[in-house]
Amino acid sequence: MTHDTSPTLIPVPAEWARRAKIDAETYTLKYRQSVDDPHAFWAEELKRIDWIKAPTEISDVSWSKDDLHIRWFADGVLNACYNCVDRHLPARQNDVAIIWEGDDPSMDRKVTYGQLHDEVRRFANVLKDMGVKKGDRVTIYLPMIVEAAYAMLACARIGAVHSVVFGGFSPDSIAGRIEDCRSEWVITANEGLRGGKTIALKHNVDKALEKVSGVKGVLVVRHTRASVAMNVGRDQWYDNVAARVDLECPCEPMQAEDPLFILYTSGSTGKPKGVLHTTGGYLVWASMTHEYVFDYRPGEIYWCTADVGWVTGHTYIVYGPLANGATTLMFEGIPTYPGPDRFWQIIDKHKVEIFYTAPTAIRALERLGDAHVKKHSRKSLRLLGTVGEPINPAAWTWYWDVVGDRRCPVVDTWWQTETGGALITPLPGATDLKPGSASTPMFGIQPDLVDADGKFLKGAASGNLVLKTSWPGQMRTVYGDHQRFIDTYFSTYPGLYFTGDGARRDADGYWWITGRVDDVINVSGHRLGTAEVESALVAHPKVAEAAVVGFPHDIKGQGIYCYVTVNQDVEPDEMLEAELRQWVRDDIGPIASPDAIQFAPALPKTRSGKIMRRILRKIAEGELNNLGDTTTLADPGVVEDLLANRKSA
Ligand code: ATP
Ligand code: MG
Secondary structure, X not given: OOOOOOOOOEOOOHHHHHHOOOOHHHHHHHHHHHHHOHHHHHHHHHHHOOOOXXXXXXXXXXXXXXXXXXXXXXXXXXXXXXHHOHHHOOOOOOOEEEEEEOOOOOOEEEEEHHHHHHHHHHHHHHXXXXXXXXOOEEEEEOOOOHHHHXXXXXXXXXXXXXXXXXXXXXXXXXXXXXXXXXXXXXXXXXXXXXXXXXXXXXXXXXXXXXXXXXXXXXEEEOOOOOOOOOOOOOEEEHHHHHOOOOOOOOOOOEEOXXXXXXXXXXXXXXXXXEEEEXXXXXXXXXXXXHHHHOOOOOOOEEXXXXXXXXXXXXXXXXXXXXXXXXEEEEEXXXXXXXXXXXXXXXXXXXXXXXXXXXXXXHHHHHHOOOHHHHOOOOOOOOEEEEOOOOOOHHHHHHHHHHHOOOOOOEEXXXXXXXXXXXXXXXXXXXXXXXXXXXXXXXXXOOEEEEOOOOOEOOOOEEEEEEEOOOOOOOOOEEOOOHHHHHHHHOOOOOOOEEEEEEEEEXXXXXXXXXXXXXXXXXXXXXXXXXXXXXXXXHOOOOEEEXXXXXXXXXXXXXEEEEEEEEOOOOOOOHHHHHHHHHHHHHHHOHHHOOXXXXXXXOOOEEOOOOEOHHHHHHHHHOOOOOOOOOOOEOOOHHHHHHHHOOOOO
């Protein structure tokens, strides 16, 4: 072995074990109760929410293909906005709910819970004035500004169903999502700002609406000074309407199973799915996981760097934190503007204590060197989190060593748009950490492994990750396509929820996500997870990022094709290629020896920052005219470069 990627165990720091709400013993007890007596467990946890009418029913779930339904707390009545805003008043009126940090570092603002209450009620009345009614779908296409949170909460307040579309999406993607959920209302801004560049949001909406009909009203938030074309009769400026509406706006009583939002998945594996979440179960799950995973107490400064266009932004910027009365930071910009140290500068500026980001950002920032991090003290930090993709042990270790100065536990949270919140994750006061492992299940979650035939695997094993029972935050359907819901998640292994991810359970019962099941490579009969080979490559000091796929191979069945991005100061050459091949052999074994290594300045990613291996697989296979759905690709230019420099293996 030339380097060590064997799992070291990092024990819970003493002060975390002392102060955390959930220590190791409590975790074990509560987890047992949550699976042995879910009724009692959830009857207690549902009290974290203020109900207009408290539920007496806990759950009514069938995962049978012929009668698939999922209901939690079904006779309960509540309002999600009330729980995120009104209930914190008057006691927490002057506490900060949202810290907003602009793309331009000189722009920031703080919104107290009292102000949030006013802004959200006003926004809700603007929606009513436009004609939005309970049950209507409202498309929100906004940058990371406070109005995005106001708009979501305003919809929840009046019972409208929001569908947030990430502000980086194109007119075609917006049109597709408007059409899919037959949304009649769009909320946007004149322009967005990211990395010093303006984004023509309103213009994109205009283009989208040339392709799709049925939209009755467009509300435009004035974010920059730019003037934009307004379509008379359809478009209105938010501030014009806001000036004439009342402040009073009651919360609409909602059934627990009334829809709260629709959100499209990232599109890593194909056409995005319109995931539907409902009100009661989702909110209980968002609040509970936010509190336990981050050991959150009101007053602490919490920053999740996701965009509200993704589920992480829904659950861990807006609903979870605000339901818990948190101070949540919203950042408009990007990690490298105006300089490569922007994240660390913001952490010092706002004294951020809990920081939650994605492996893609961690790898990108590591690539730029440690000096940018070290320049800032980061002494306010206590806890680090990651979500979105498997985090390679090397990237995990950098996060822990360099960003957290080996003081801050790293919670690697595995979950999906479909799951509403974190399902497999360490808890900082309870879980000894293994770099690269999502560790242990959240309360109420029963993961297991099956082989291709659906046979359960016992003990330490690798296989397909399934879940055996429902939890309150589970999605209820694919909007408008219940059959797709059944086919995608419940048909492969009858009676089980199939995650689409592969995983390994080690001898200690820790969970390691090995990547998408579709991405597993079968070399001469040996199954290799992409994450395993990628982690070996990323552990090399000259490698910043790697993506690995299989391709047809005459002798081995499948060969291993690696796309490698090197660190900024490295010139890739044939010597490095040979060195990497040897490096992977030394680490995993000769079976994992790469058949082709292509150096790539960048990898194709979804707009949420995930590597799109299905495109890389097509390129490796030589299927160049059939790359599949590429609408969620962040930078199509990356693909051209990959095609031009393709290796014949
Ligand atoms: P689509 O479903 O459209 O293909 P997607 O699966 O990328 O897109 P998301 O719901 O945003 O859409 O992502 C969920 C997936 O992200 C998980 O199934 C898993 O593959 C990956 N993931 C998320 N968090 C982690 C994590 N901590 N470790 C490993 N993988 C993770
Ligand atoms: Mg998915």
